[in-house]
Amino acid sequence: MAQPAETNCPDKNRSDGGFSETTSQFPSKARIRQSGLPDIWPYIRRQRRDILVILCCTFALGAIFHFMRTPQYRSEASLEVTKVQPFPVETITSPAGTDIEKRFLHTQGEILQSRALAERVAERLNMLKDDAVLIALTGGRANDSRDAEHRKNRVIQKLREGLSVHLSDKSQIIGLSFESPDPALSRAVTNAYIAAFVTANVQQQFDSTRYAQRLLTERLREMRKELAYAEKALNKYARQHDLLRAGGTAMGEADDTQQSMLGAALGQINEVLGEARAARIEAQSRWEAVVDSDPLTSPEVLASPAIQQLLQRQANVEAELEKGNAIYLPDHPDIRRLQAERKALKSQISRLANTIRASIGETYQAALTRENELVMQLRNLRGESLDENDASVAYNILAREAAAKRSQYRALLDRYNGLNNSSNTVQNNIAVIDEASLSMEPSSPRLLISGAVALMAGFALAAVWTLWRSQGDDTLRMSQDLSDKIGLPVLGMIPASEAGLSPMQELENGRSALSEAYNALRTALTHSTAKGLPPVLLITSVQAGEGKSVTSYAIALAFARLGVNTLLVDVDLRRPALHHLLDCLNDDGLSRALEEGVDPLGFIKPAGKNHLFRLTAGPVPDNPTDLLSDPRFETFLDNARLYHEVVILDGPPVVGLADAPIIGSLADGTILVTEANRTTIRACETAAERLRCANNYLLGTVLTKFTARSVGRHLSYQDREYWRYGVGARAFDAVPAGRV
Template sequence: MSNPQASSPPGGAIAKRASPPVPQPAAAAAPPQALSVRSVEDAEPAEASLLNYWHILVKRKWLVLSVLVTIMTVVLVATLLTPPVYRATATLQIDLETIKVIQTEGITPGEGMSSRDYYQTQYELLKTRALAERVAARLPEELLPSVHESLAPSALARLMGMLRGRPAADPAAVPLDKDRLAAFVQNNMRVEPVRNSRLVRLHFDSLQPGFSATMANTIADAFITANIDRRFDASAYAKQYLEERLQQLKLKLEDSEKQLVEFAQQEGIVSVDEQQSPAAQELQRINESLAAAQQQRIEAEAKLHRAQQTAPEALPEVLLSSIVSQLKNRRTELMSQYQDKLRIFKPDYPAMTQLQGQINEVDQQLGQEISRIKQSVKAEYESARNTESMLASRLAQLKLQLLDLQGRSIQYNIIRREVDTNRQLYDGLLQRYKEIGVAGGIGANNISVVDRARAPRGRYSPSLTRNLALGLLVGLAAGLLLALMIERLDDTIKMPEDVERQFGLAVLGVIPRIRRGSPLAELKNPRSAFSESYRSVRTALQFSTDTGVPRTLFITSSTPGEGKSTTALTLSMHFAQLGKRVLLIDADLRNPSLHHLLSVSNEAGLSNYLSGASRPLRNLCRTRVKNLTCLCSGPLPPNPAELLAGPRMVSLLQLAAASFDQVIIDGPPVLGIADSAILSNLSGGTVLVVESGSTRRGYGRTVLRRLVSARARVLGVVLTKLDPRSQGAGYGYGYYAYAEGAPKKLGHA
């Protein structure tokens, strides 16, 4: 490497060289229009799509597989260490009502509820501790060893106890009492109602097939017995209650009957029933007779008026009288004889006189008979009127008597109703008492065993296939959730889409991570993926503005170690390959690195000029790359920000822009120091370097806010150290690697 002094072009040469107009610092340029503080603040993450989730899962596939394998291993070990459990099943039929031998409704407490409540009650009765204690009491002694075996800790429990440092206690060493047996029955019994039917399956789990079947049948028999006992107890209780009530009602009925008889004797009441009372019956007869008498009186009165207003001979009674008819016939005969003899004899003739006397006598009899008929009509009227009066008077008397009787019978009726009520209660309770006495001995039951339990042929659990399937599902779900949770908690910039979505900036290029070797080694191979990526960045910079690449280009990042210096060096080399005269300035006066990458001396450089110890562009170093010149940082100054903010830095950039086709500045990180803000303001364009999977979103937004507030012209972002294989399928971005002269595609766009 040549001496810095010898490599520096003389001042006169720079002054005489024909050069294009010197560009002004970016401080005088207009602020960028594509980026502002508001756009940085308003940038929000977009909603995740299904494809994004798929990429996340592919990216973290090893985490998902690790969780899946761990859970599957745990499930497999637990299944193999768990002893086999055998389940026996007995099927019961529970009817809502029993066979009605006699009508005994209301004896048992469950007959008034709905079918749903009734069956739910029966299911809960199967799970009660009372039934478990009944089963435990009926358990024979020869089955107790099976209970001890079922209560013994499994190999898995012993292993877990050993891991915890507390060995599992052996329940078989503790004697079995009533409570432990009942708890054992409850813990191993399962009730499964069959939908839309009256059937219920009763399961029992244990370590022995025969013991499971025996316990299931024992529980079923105990439940049926308990149901019968419950009904019998209810009947016995009802019978005892009715006996007490019958005795009380019997005494009360006797007292009320005595009071009724005594009151009837005191008041002289035979019966207060209107259908049986003599006064009521006589009142009814008198009322009927009075109606008939009134009708007769009316008819007699009509006859009397007719007799008074009609000629006697025209009266119907006269016309219908046989005596009057005989007398009239007799008079007609006499008159006929008299007329016949009057032609012969004179009226004073004795025979004629005799006939005339007979005629007069007949007329007299006829008048008497008519008079008698008229008197009979009047007498009939008088009789009917007298009869009506008498009946009306009697009816009034009977009404008074009946009203008096009813008034005196009020208390009698009260006592009689009490007697009737007591008699009805007594008769009803007596009938119910007899029914319950009969029903108590019938033993009707609405629960029956449809299928008795048999010893199972195979174990019920653990099922290796089912457990592995569940472990697979749980492992996949846990792995996916863990991957998504880690991805959500990871707020770093990983993909170009994150840059565009979070910062609103264009991605100038994506640089792949170098797994082996160094960046300089990759740069030596112009056909490597690393070189191709930076060539795409160079091309993007050429179209970043209307005038092409800014003459002064500032390269920075948010934090150290993101590939800022490598990016600056690589871009300088690629611009130099285009035939441009490129000046690479190491403006990181706090932690310079370009002199290490280029293997040049850093004894003198930028800090010497800024402090006034040398002339501009005096300490330039030629590099091994054609057309590439480097200005190292020089000795580290105590006040870098003050030196960079002085006028000498502006003059240096003006001279460099006039002497070189492209000036690239490798600056310090933005966060924590003010150097980058100063340099970005002085440069014509700023490129932000972001490390994939390392730079946090908050840091990136803070960097952009500082650059925007410094009126920097941010051209875009270079995303470095991206590992396409770790980001999932579909994130190749056109990387190619070349081996033995044949291209090999690393990914696809």
């Protein structure tokens, strides 16, 4: 079952058996998928004559333009241009070499196309005075120039317009060509361009060298003055602040590796202080070893030769005294002499040991005094050194400035010497690969190119023409237009009837393409709602002549063939057509019954088919809308539901009339018939909106008179063969497809 849709129209509750909803079942316009450009092929088919005329006209114009153009002859040459350095230059950070080469070649190409080089060529070929050359170049008169300046500008303009330069990204080859009406002139101008380019390149190198020499000379003179001023300022500052080196020179007069006087003194004092501190430490160790102990226990005292001799003598006296005590009495003179001598030796040893210890203490005191004196000197020199460092800040700045000036002067001098060495030689970086030759065939215009351009222009104009026509054409072509652009489901697509056969004749054959299409529509209607087929169906159309009456009859006939009791009612009271289709009288019908107040069921008659009944419209009334709005018409429809399983209402078209919305509001479902290749999308939208606003339950649409060729592409499932599936399908191939 189709889904309800949003609508801005008022809605009503219905009680018609549950076949309709309180809101319309279709999506709103905001939710309809916007389609892109329309399928262009149908428009191409319809505009094929205009397209053919456009192509023929553009081709003819191209041919006329081709034969009216003056033949042009092109002379070509090629040069090899390499990048050289005419004189030493500073090293500059640049991109990769390939980019540099590309920029160089592009620069050379711009030089070839410059006005200055064109003036050289004009002067070389005497174009500014030779009328014959000017006529051959411009293709006009030589005396048409107002003055010499105008003549010169015209010649230069023609030279630059005829010149073409071709650069290669993979080599250093530059292609050069010139095009003019005279082949000899083209060759002469091309060769003149080559000669002028080589001459200009050599002249540019000479000019660049002279300019560089003049520039470097001036710069060297300025740099010499700046260097002298920087050196003088540096030396003056060094002398003012006594920043002298160890050799006696001022800082800045000699190389920077020499130390200042103060720095040398600091170094010497540091060295002497180290030695004095080592001597003091050694003396202190000796003194601490003897100051608080017996001197005779000190190794240094014992190591004295005098102490050793006295100790030896004391040992000898002790030995003699021990022997004498064993022989003599204590009062013996020898014993007394030995005891006196021993006492004298001990006294000497003691005095000598104390003397040695005092000498060690004096040595330590002398070393300590020396160390303290050196420390004081070092402290004084450090203060002076800090003062010197403060003064060296400005000195270092001046020294760096002088060094920078010295380096710049040296670099400029090297460049100047190198430029003088290369000034007498010129490097020719241009080599002629191919000289210009005489062209025997014109390079333009070419017939194939002119024809191709004319055809391309024709196709472009034809495409613009077709697109312009297609943008203004919103005619329905296929079912996708209804579903995508309008949002209406397509219940069926009815093919156009075959040529030579009327729709009624085709419907008599149950296996015809038309019958099979309406059988498919019957199946779609059977499943159009959740409760099956609505009992009362209104068949209407956007406008007259779209096949709604044939569709109404075909649907009724399709259900009757299934054994369904079907009633076909012609409710188009303004322009009835059912009696024409069935070839019957229209005297007694719906309008007469409603006007006379009788039951229309009494005018129902068999339609000549089993289970199929008809009720014609009757005579055309004065006011059909009033009759259809009469409650008796609604009563008739309710009674028809009781006696017939399906009631098919062949209604009037929607656009411009109020009849169809009124009838649709009483029916259980409405089907909108649209004709392919005739009904517009805007008209279909308007009709569907009117039906929705009248609370019609719109089941969907039927696309009639459809042909696969009108779609603009081959769609096998939409071809007539689709409705001829089965045995004997080829029986219809002999009849070509046409329109009703």
